[in-house]
Amino acid sequence: MSHVYFKLPQAYRDLGIPFFLFLSPTAEEALRKHHVQETRRLHPDLLSLHASHDEREEQESKLAALNAAFLKLRDTSSRLDLVIDQILGDNPSLKDSEKPELPKALAMEYFELQEALEENPNDHATQSSLKAFHQALVAETDRLAREIDVLTGSFEARISDPIEISSPFVSKLLNLRNRQRYLDRLQADLEAKQR
Amino acid sequence: MAIQIELGGTSPQKKADTPAPQGPVLGIDLGTTNSLVSVVQSGKARVLFNAGEGPLLPSVVSLNENGSVKFVGDEAVSERALRPEHVLFSVKRLMGRSLKDLQSDIAQIPYALEDDELGAQARIRVGTTRISPVEVSAEILRALKIRAEKALGEVSNRAVVTVPAYFDDAQRSATKAAGRLAGLHVLRVINEPTAAALAYGWSNENPGTVAIFDLGGGTFDISLLRIEPNTYQVLSTAGDTHLGGDDLDRALAEKILSKIPAAHPLRKLSLGSRQAHLLVAAEAAKKTLSIATSALISIEGFELSVTRDEAEALWRPILLRAIECCQSALRDARLSVAQIQDVLLVGGSTRVPLVKKLVEEFFGRTANDSLNPDEVVSLGAALQGEILSGRGEERLLMDVVPLSLGLETMGGAVTKLIHRNSGLPVEAREVFTNHSPEQNAFDLHIVQGERELAGDCRSLARFKLRGLAAAPAGFHRIEVLFRIDSNGILNVRAKDLRSGVQQEIEVRPSFGITEDELIQMLESAYEHAEDDMSKRQLVDLKIEASTVIVAAENILKDSGHKVEAATAAEFKARLVDLRNAYNSNSWKQLRDALDTLEECGKELAEIQVNGAISGALKNKDASKV
Numbered sequence: 001m002s003h004v005y006f007k008l009p010q011a012y013r014d015l016g017i018p019f020f021l022f023l024s025p026t027a028e029e030a031l032r033k034h035h036v037q038e039t040r041r042l043h044p045d046l047l048s049l050h051a052s053h054d055e056r057e058e059q060e061s062k063l064a065a066l067n068a069a070f071l072k073l074r075d076t077s078s079r080l081d082l083v084i085d086q087i088l089g090d091n092p093s094l095k096d097s098e099k100p101e102l103p104k105a106l107a108m109e110y111f112e113l114q115e116a117l118e119e120n121p122n123d124h125a126t127q128s129s130l131k132a133f134h135q136a137l138v139a140e141t142d143r144l145a146r147e148i149d150v151l152t153g154s155f156e157a158r159i160s161d162p163i164e165i166s167s168p169f170v171s172k173l174l175n176l177r178n179r180q181r182y183l184d185r186l187q188a189d190l191e192a193k194q195r
Numbered sequence: 196m197a198i199q200i201e202l203g204g205t206s207p208q209k210k211a212d213t214p215a216p217q218g219p220v221l222g223i224d225l226g227t228t229n230s231l232v233s234v235v236q237s238g239k240a241r242v243l244f245n246a247g248e249g250p251l252l253p254s255v256v257s258l259n260e261n262g263s264v265k266f267v268g269d270e271a272v273s274e275r276a277l278r279p280e281h282v283l284f285s286v287k288r289l290m291g292r293s294l295k296d297l298q299s300d301i302a303q304i305p306y307a308l309e310d311d312e313l314g315a316q317a318r319i320r321v322g323t324t325r326i327s328p329v330e331v332s333a334e335i336l337r338a339l340k341i342r343a344e345k346a347l348g349e350v351s352n353r354a355v356v357t358v359p360a361y362f363d364d365a366q367r368s369a370t371k372a373a374g375r376l377a378g379l380h381v382l383r384v385i386n387e388p389t390a391a392a393l394a395y396g397w398s399n400e401n402p403g404t405v406a407i408f409d410l411g412g413g414t415f416d417i418s419l420l421r422i423e424p425n426t427y428q429v430l431s432t433a434g435d436t437h438l439g440g441d442d443l444d445r446a447l448a449e450k451i452l453s454k455i456p457a458a459h460p461l462r463k464l465s466l467g468s469r470q471a472h473l474l475v476a477a478e479a480a481k482k483t484l485s486i487a488t489s490a491l492i493s494i495e496g497f498e499l500s501v502t503r504d505e506a507e508a509l510w511r512p513i514l515l516r517a518i519e520c521c522q523s524a525l526r527d528a529r530l531s532v533a534q535i536q537d538v539l540l541v542g543g544s545t546r547v548p549l550v551k552k553l554v555e556e557f558f559g560r561t562a563n564d565s566l567n568p569d570e571v572v573s574l575g576a577a578l579q580g581e582i583l584s585g586r587g588e589e590r591l592l593m594d595v596v597p598l599s600l601g602l603e604t605m606g607g608a609v610t611k612l613i614h615r616n617s618g619l620p621v622e623a624r625e626v627f628t629n630h631s632p633e634q635n636a637f638d639l640h641i642v643q644g645e646r647e648l649a650g651d652c653r654s655l656a657r658f659k660l661r662g663l664a665a666a667p668a669g670f671h672r673i674e675v676l677f678r679i680d681s682n683g684i685l686n687v688r689a690k691d692l693r694s695g696v697q698q699e700i701e702v703r704p705s706f707g708i709t710e711d712e713l714i715q716m717l718e719s720a721y722e723h724a725e726d727d728m729s730k731r732q733l734v735d736l737k738i739e740a741s742t743v744i745v746a747a748e749n750i751l752k753d754s755g756h757k758v759e760a761a762t763a764a765e766f767k768a769r770l771v772d773l774r775n776a777y778n779s780n781s782w783k784q785l786r787d788a789l790d791t792l793e794e795c796g797k798e799l800a801e802i803q804v805n806g807a808i809s810g811a812l813k814n815k816d817a818s819k820v
Contacts, residue, residue: 028529036426039593039618044681049585060620064678067618075529 008086011069028075035070039063076145077184080177087170106140109133110182114189134190137183144176218351220382220584221343222577224390225332225356225370227287227439228412228543230254231573232339234347235581240394240574243346251569252342255284256334262324267338276475279305279467281321285441288413289317289328290373291365299437305467316369329369333376340377354379355580357572359414360386360597361434363643363653367683382583383682387411388418389429389594390575391541395566396422397578397590403536404430406521408554408562409572411542413439415517419528419535428593431527431616433520438513440544443481446509447501448473451492454499461495481506485546507549514550518557527616532558540564541571594619596679603640603649612677615645622678626692629663629671636661639675641685660689733782740777740785744770747792754802762798769795 007013017034040046042063044056072078113133116126151169222233222240229251233242242250256264257271258281265281266274275282288300294310294317301308307320311327318325336356344350356379358370367384374381388407395405402423409416416434420427451473455461461469476494480501483490489502525532538558544550545568554562582590595616601609602625612623627637637660644652663671672692679685690696747770755763769792776788 032421032428035618036423036428036593040426040591043591043593045582046589046591060680061622061678064620064622064680067621068613068623071614071617071621 007090008082011065012072012082015066015069017073027079031070031073035066035073038066042066077177077180080173080180084170084173084177087165087173106137110186130190134183134186137179137186141176141179141183144172144179148172148176216353216380216584218344218347218349218353220577220580221340221351221354221379222390222573222575222580223336223339223354223356223379224387224573224576225287225335225358225373226254226411226572227285227414227441228254229569230335230339231570232343233570233573233577234343234351235577235586240397240577240581242570242573243343245342245345248342252335252338253284254287254335255282256286256331257282258321258324258326260322262321262326264334267334276468276471279465279471280307282306283319283321283326283331285413286319286328286331288437289319290332291316291363291367291369292328293317305470315365329373330376332370332373336373336377336379340379352378352380353382353580353584355383355385355390355576355583356381357387357390357576358384359411359434359436360388360416360418360432361414361436363598364655364683364685365653366436382580385576385579385592386416386418386429386432386594386597387414387572388416388432388434388541389420389427389592390573390579391539391566391571392418392420392422392429392575393427393578393592394571394575395539396420396427397575404530404534405537405539406524406535406558407539407541408517408521408545409434409541410517410544410550411439412544413437413441415439415520417517417521417524419524419530425588425590426593427591429595430530431524432595432597433524433527434597435516435520438516439542440478440481440547442513443510443544443547444474444477446513447477447480447506450501450505450509451477451494451499455497459497461497481547485548503548510547510549511553514553517550518553521554521557535560538562539566541566541568543569596621596683598643599645600655600677600679600685601642601644601649601652603642607649609642609647609649609652612641613679619683620678620680622676625675625677627660627671627673627675628669629666631668632665634668635663635665637663637673641677641687655685656687658687733780733785736782736785736789737777740773740789743789743792744773744777747773747796750796750799750803754799757802758798762795766792766796766799 015034015038017031042059044051044059044063047056047059072082110133113126113130116123117130120126148169151172219234219236221243222235224231224233231242231250231252233240235241244250252268253272255268255271255275257266257274257278259265260281265271271282272284275284283306285304289297289308293315294301294308297304297308297317308317309320309325310316311318316327316329318327319331336354340351340354354374356370356374358367362370370384371381388409391409392405392407395407403421405420405422407416407418407420409418414434414436415438416432418432419430421430422428448470452469461472464472472494476492480490480492484501484503484506487503489500492499492501525535535558538554538560540551540554540562545554545562545564551562551564579592582592595618596613597615599611599615600613600623601611604610612625613621629635639658639660640649641655641658642649642652643655646652660673660675663673674690674692676688676690677685678688747766751763751766751770755766769788773785773788773792776784779785
């Protein structure tokens with residue numbers, strides 16, 4: 001089993017966030033809290049009125065970088081993208097395993113549902129199977145994320161340090177991203193239908 | 196190698212001189228229909244107004260034939276049906292907008308519009324004069340400043356002014372300029388729903404996620420806000436700058452018009468005058484329908500009864516656009532309806548029962564209408580002023596970018612640089628490289644908006660990066676940093692990654708008034724301020740004179756016979772002089788006449804006073820008996 005190292009870009013390392021928070025789909029609230037805390041530390045409005053122009057400028061610039069970095073952390077998909085892009089970028093040898101597929105049965109089901117929906121969008125049976133499919137996908141995504149949580153939870157390290165990970169772990173990440181993408185697409189489909 | 200940034204269309208602005216702060220920071224809600232001013236005193240925000248005024252100042256300005264300002268507020272409103280082409284209302288809709296932007300509104304505006312030289316800002320034509328919406332807004336702000344100073348008893352020259360969340364940079368800059376013209380240093384322009392949220396959160400420390408549904412006269416905003424102790428975080432915001440109570444009025448006015456018989460005299464009125472009559476009647480009916488199930492409309496002898504059901508059928512499709520915005524705000528914040536703990540109704544138009552009903556249906560909970568929907572925005576602005584003046588006790592408002600910022604790419608498509616609802620301040624970096632050895636410059640076009648094509652977004656600024664030496668394709672690496680600061684102002688910095696040379700520029704979008712024009716307007720405003728001041732002094736002096744005239748007449752009647760005839764005659768003559776001076780409207784003449792009368796009336800006044808004292812004593816004795 002091969003091991004790889006990876007390191008996030010400086011902007012993210014500056015955030016001081018534990019590594020596992022990057023990957024957990026339940027981390028949104030924890031990350032938001034971290035964001036608020038860091039903002040309170042840096043926001044120019046909370047600086048003393050006597051602070052110099054340069055001081056303000058420096059805080060403002062740090063906060064602008066922080067806010068830009070946090071945009072990528074707002075949802076699981078973009079967090080996964082960030083980590084995976086970095087891992088694959090740092091470890092070109094891993095690129096072969098880049099494209100794990102959605103399990104065939106699941107993929108078939110998805111496309112059949114899509115077709116059925118296009119032909120007869122108001123069919124009750126189709127809609128309820130779509131819902132069931134959605135739920136199954138959510139469950140599967142959660143299960144994978146939890147597995148990853150368990151693996152990364154043991155990483156005491158913050159993301160400022162390079163982390164050593166195994167290639168099966170990378171596969172798990174890729175699998176999770178893959179499902180997350182389907183889930184996002186499905187969510188968008190469902191919302192479009194609602195409107 | 197030195198690279199240069201060159202701006203096209205807009206000019207980089209010099210930093211304006213900041214005046215010495217005076218008085219508390221005013222919180223101003225500059226509304227489409229009404230405006231308010233508030234201030235924080237001992238930790239509590241309150242709306243400022245004086246005896247004889249209501250808390251709301253109608254955002255209406257009437258002009259004289261020569262284009263000078265006649266009235267601001269209620270008096271201007273009362274002239275609306277009489278001289279519609281001289282009464283300017285809903286001017287907020289024109290702020291930072293060109294004729295092209297306003298295509299869909301023009302039919303509904305009774306006054307004449309034309310573009311300025313740059314084609315950036317529509318101006319209003321009244322008679323032979325042109326007035327910019329920025330100047331009209333400045334009149335409203337000036338009236339609010341005077342109102343506040345009168346109520347406070349001190350001068351105040353700083354303000355936080357609110358704008359709809361969906362105002363773009365041009366509209367925000369136009370608002371800031373209006374403040375400057377009114378003699379106010381605008382510390383910050385903040386979003387109306389954010390201000391409302393701040394007012395709500397200030398007194399409500401329960402942590403949670405709330406939705407602020409703000410339907411005003413002309414604009415709609417929805418904001419989702421996370422409240423934590425001392426921190427108010429805007430999660431997302433969405434809205435429609437062309438959706439408000441005015442639209443409900445117009446829908447109803449059209450319905451009324453369709454029922455007016457062709458032969459009715461109303462049909463013969465000028466378009467502007469008829470529209471004004473219809474809108475006034477429609478607005479009144481809307482208000483009645485908020486408390487009754489039917490309303491009787493009566494215009495110049497034409498009568499029509501409208502039921503609430505009929506009106507709601509007209510309004511529903513308009514209001515459903517607001518609900519769509521709510522969906523989009525939830526999506527952006529990655530929240531579901533179930534995660535919203537309170538829905539706050541803000542803006543006068545939320546008094547319409549159908550609004551409340553649709554909101555409650557969508558959010559699946561009772562809407563919170565406990566705050567005064569008219570006042571809450573201005574109160575919140577005053578609270579933000581308190582924070583910015585360093586008296587906010589560690590409270591912080593975390594706001595977001597309301598509209599995405601993008602870069603036009605080949606073929607007119609837009610690459611998003613900064614996504615809407617990013618926390619403020621925020622930055623984005625792009626690295627550019629040359630595509631051929633001959634390329635020595637880059638053209639950058641920055642746009643604001645959510646559309647895919649640059650032509651559909653609002654153009655913010657054009658730059659040229661120049662001075663690249665001839666080099667093989669891909670040789671140059673220029674990093675361009677775009678940063679929106681806490682005040683929502685865009686900074687662009689270009690850095691040559693090979694040489695490390697930097698260039699910086701601050702961009703403010705064009706809103707039809709150049710810096711030079713603004714300075715000129717400011718100077719003439721100071722001149723007018725002098726006129727205004729002497730006018731006010733004359734009014735005060737006339738009041739003094741009228742009481743003196745009454746008192747002098749009484750003295751002459753009571754004590755005229757107690758002095759020498761010549762003295763009495765002299766006094767009489769001076770009184771005539773005073774009356775003439777009163778009608779002359781000259782401050783100096785009136786002051787002189789008053790002084791002279793006082794001088795020659797000393798003897799009479801003494802006798803009068805003595806008489807009054809002895810009379811008082813007599814009365815006293817009599818009462819004792």
